[in-house]
Structure formats: structure tokens, C-alpha cells
Amino acid sequence: MKPPTVTTHPPSVDVPEDNRPLVAPIYQSAKFTFDELEEVERKLAGERDGFWYSRQSNPTLKQLELTLAALQGSEACLLTASGAAAVNLAMLCLCKQGDHVVCFAEMYGPTRYMAQRTLARFGVQHTLLSIEDLDGLERTLAARPTRLVTFESPTNPVLKIADIARLTDIAKRHGALAVMDNTLAGFHNHGQFAVDLFVHSLTKFASGHGDVMGGAILGKAALLDSIRGELGILGATLDPHAAFLIQRGLKTYFLRYERQCANALGVAQYLERHPRVARVAYPGLESHPQRQLALAQLRDFGAVVAFDLAASPPECRTFANALKLFHISASLGSAESLILPPSLLQPRGLTGPQREWARIGPGTVRLAVGIEDLGDLLADLEQALGALP
Secondary structure: OHHHHHHOOOOOOOOOOOOOOOOOOOOOOEOOOOOOOHHHHHHOOEEEEOOOEOOOOOOOHHHHHHHHHHHHOOEEEEEEEEEEEHHHHHHHOOOOOOEEEEEEEEOOOOHHHHHHHHHHHHHOEEEEOOOHHHHHHHHHHHOOOOEEEEEOOOOOOOOOOOOOHHHHHHHHOOOOEEEEOOOOOOOOOOOOOOOOEEEEEEOOOOOOOOOOOEEEEEEEEEHHHHHHHHHHHHHOOHHHHHHHHHHHHHHHHHHHHHHHHHHHHHHHHHHOOOOEEEEEEOOOOOOOHHHHHHHHHHOOOOOOEEEEEOOOOHHHHHHHOOOOOOEEEOOOOOOOOEOOHHHHHHOOOHHHHHHHHHHOOOOOOEOOOOOOOOHHHHHHHHHHHOOOO
């Protein structure tokens, strides 16, 4: 081969079977090939294993899918380019014109937007309830056929705890699918419940370092197979290098989560004693109204703390700006501690009663607690609260 051909067709390096790499390589290739056309045709017909085009599947993505499915206790997993893509793909692919879905006021804003705006444009109707109103859910599902009930627990940002066993039982008895955003609880929680599909933002605890985005849908293989083809068509595929970074991040998943939960409890206990704090929402506190339900459902209480600052809007800004270790930023689950102050946390698209359900007041703050030294975090909160008049 002449040099221009060599650069396009470089020599291959085969690794012996007894000399495998300790860390799986990144298959940073959009395309795969077979030695014979007949094998391509067999692959495309589903008659053999293999890979053809990374928009459908890729070995690096496959490894991450298998890891996440094992963590969640699910049969199968699909990866997406972001957490929002996972939530929206599940809802979009499972609904058709004329269907009805139920969602909740306490949910992540983009999920509500998907139900209230995007799906509505395609003729899918919705009912918005409070996650605490399971009697209302029973009445709603009894009154009209419903395709999906989509919810999260703990809720973002004020950490209400859904009664998952009762909610999924209601959905199942009325023929609806239960789709749960399990991001705040993590992959090691809630696998014991009859949830049809779990969705996660891999950007959060799975990656853990705030430098890569991704999403996952987990559940029964047959149900995911009905979505898999749509994923390839819509093109919301995770990049192999992003999948590799998330797989690497998972190696410290439990170490980080344990430290973050311990720090979050310490932060919540400190805030609960502070005179400038009106209310703290953290399931690990004795004062949380759903603590017993949280104990029954969760292995730990999470890394998010919400609280109501007894301060005016300008004073809330002073507090947020005075913090040195809690960075003003979106998202959660990374090594650094983050804060969303009240002005960035207010819900949109909710009526007055629905805003009451959401319990996000003019002084509500969300902290996403990281892995720093707890004493340093408390000192940072102390000096920022001390900056208030």
C-alpha cells in the first residue's frame, strides 16, 4: 500500500485472549464492518450479535448499559445523550395521539413541560396532581384510561417521598405504566418496586464529576425493545467517549454517594438549628413528615438538602453571593457542593394551588452537597448566614 492508503487503513493490533486490558477500550467509532456481506445481512436481520452503526449500538455503550442494569436490578438499559432525553424519549415513545398521562406538580420542570406542552401538541392529554394525593390518582385513573403515570422520588427540589408501592399498585390495577425518575435516589435504590421504567440523568451521580452528560432508561427488555428503534431514529444517542467517562465515574459511585449523604445529613442538622432558617427538608431528619416512609423505601437519604431561608429576596441574594464553597450552578451529584438560590428555583407553568403543592416558597434554597470536608461546608454556611443583616 502507498502511504496515503496506509494512513486510511492502518495496521490492526489484535490483543491475545489471555492478555486483555484491565480497562475496556473506548470504541470511538461510528461504524463497524464485517468480513462478508452475508454477515452484515444476518446482523441487520437480528440473526447474530455484533455492531453496525453507533447510533443503534456500540460496545462501549453496551458495557455501560449492562453495568447500570445490574445496579438498578433491571433486565435491560438504553442510553441517551442527556437525562432530559431519557425522560422525554420514554414518554414520547410510549404515548400516541388520544392517550392520557398523569404527572405531578413536584416534578422536575422539563418533565412537566414535556407533558404540558410537547405531548399536548401531539394530542396527548395530561392531569397534574400532587404526589401526596394518591386518592386523587385513584379517582383519575378510574375515571379515564391512562397510558402513563410518571413521577419522581425524592422530588426535586423539596424532597417529598412518593409512596411507591401504593402508586405503582394503583397504576397497575388501572392498566397504566409507571415511569419513575430515580435520579435523586440513585441506581442502588427502589429496584424492589414494580416500576415499569426507571429513568436517570447520568450527568448527576453516575458521572459524579460534572464534566459529561447522559441519560438512561431501565426496565423490562420487551418494553425497552419497543423504544430502542425510536431511539435510533430520533438520534438521541450517547457518545462512546461520554459513555467511557460515565463508566469510569461509576467506579467511585458508592464512595461518593456515601460521603455526600453523610455530609448532607450534617448540613441539614446544622441548618435545622439555625435561627435564620425557617424549615429544612431532608428525609434523614426526624422532623421530616415522611421519614418513616423514607426509611422503608431508601437505603440512604440522598445528597440534596432544601430549606427555607427566613430572609427577604435581596437578603437571599446576599447569602448566595457570600458562599465560597457552594457554587451557584445547576445540576447535582458532582463532587463539588452547589446551590440554587430562590430566584433560580421558582417553578413555572403552575397555578396557585399547584405552587402550594410544590412547596417552593420565596426563600426556598436547594443545596446539592458534595464530598468536601463537612467542617469546611458548615463554616461556609455559617459565614454566609452571618452576612445577613
